[in-house]
Amino acid sequence: MDNETSGAVAEPIVRLKNVAISHDEVPLLSGVDLSIGQGEFVYLIGKSGAGKTSLLRALYADQPIAEGEATVCGIDVVHMRRRHIPQLRRRLGIVFQNARLLKDRTVGENLAFVLRATGWRRADIGPQVEKTLAAVGIGHKADAMPQQLSEGEQQRVGIARALINNPMLLLADEPTGNLDPVTSAEIMQLLADINREHGTTMFISTHDFMMIDRFPARVVVCENGTVRDTEVQ
Numbered sequence: 001m002d003n004e005t006s007g008a009v010a011e012p013i014v015r016l017k018n019v020a021i022s023h024d025e026v027p028l029l030s031g032v033d034l035s036i037g038q039g040e041f042v043y044l045i046g047k048s049g050a051g052k053t054s055l056l057r058a059l060y061a062d063q064p065i066a067e068g069e070a071t072v073c074g075i076d077v078v079h080m081r082r083r084h085i086p087q088l089r090r091r092l093g094i095v096f097q098n099a100r101l102l103k104d105r106t107v108g109e110n111l112a113f114v115l116r117a118t119g120w121r122r123a124d125i126g127p128q129v130e131k132t133l134a135a136v137g138i139g140h141k142a143d144a145m146p147q148q149l150s151e152g153e154q155q156r157v158g159i160a161r162a163l164i165n166n167p168m169l170l171l172a173d174e175p176t177g178n179l180d181p182v183t184s185a186e187i188m189q190l191l192a193d194i195n196r197e198h199g200t201t202m203f204i205s206t207h208d209f210m211m212i213d214r215f216p217a218r219v220v221v222c223e224n225g226t227v228r229d230t231e232v233q
Helices: 052-059 082-089 107-117 122-135 151-163 181-198 209-214
Strands: 014-023 026-036 041-045 065-072 092-095 169-173 201-205 218-223 226-230
Touching: 014 052, 026 052, 041 052, 041 181, 041 209, 052 065, 052 169, 052 201, 082 092, 092 151, 107 122, 107 151, 122 151, 151 169, 151 181, 169 181, 181 201, 181 209
Parallel strands: 026 226, 041 201, 041 218, 092 169, 169 201
Antiparallel strands: 014 026, 014 065, 218 226
16 A cells, blocks of 8 residues: 555654754754655765765764754664664665775675674575675676775675665765766666665765766755755756
8 A cells, every 4th residue: 555545654764853963072063954755865965074974974873963853764863772773774774985895805705794793694695695796786796805896896895785784775975986987977877776776765975966967866965064955056
């Protein structure tokens, strides 16, 4: 039954109300109101130092929220106890500007490590690694070491690692920041395809306005110490 028929309204994946974020008692963001619905694709833009990374870190409980209300994937991240952080992160995928792969393990072992850490059964790990690598176009690289891969391939592994637990929300902090334009377009196309085909909600910090033009979606901006919706001309 769909929502219109049932009268139900899906809870937003991200809901922030009057949120303030500080670092070492220095205010970074305040008065942040933001709602991201299930299946949305949203860009986060703003100048360096505007607070984009701090906002993303707050969403995965790596940066405390000083005040306000914040719910991520159905979890209250303001009042959540530290022992419940792994429960939140099992619902998230996180992609960094640098892939941050374990250099002493193969591509497949990098992904298997995540599954073991989150309690997957041994028999299910291999098939899930194989399926996820195939989904990001590098199924043939499972036995390669990270240093044998191009930067674009390493970022695909980083995306596979973020997707390995079938997350509700994928957070990406400048995922194309270290890539050339052609590879950047390939990575953004991959993220757009995952959003469209699997319904994974995307919240992506970027400086790459060419990619926003090429893959248009909702844009929010960090500026003047807060976050607001905007339109990129």
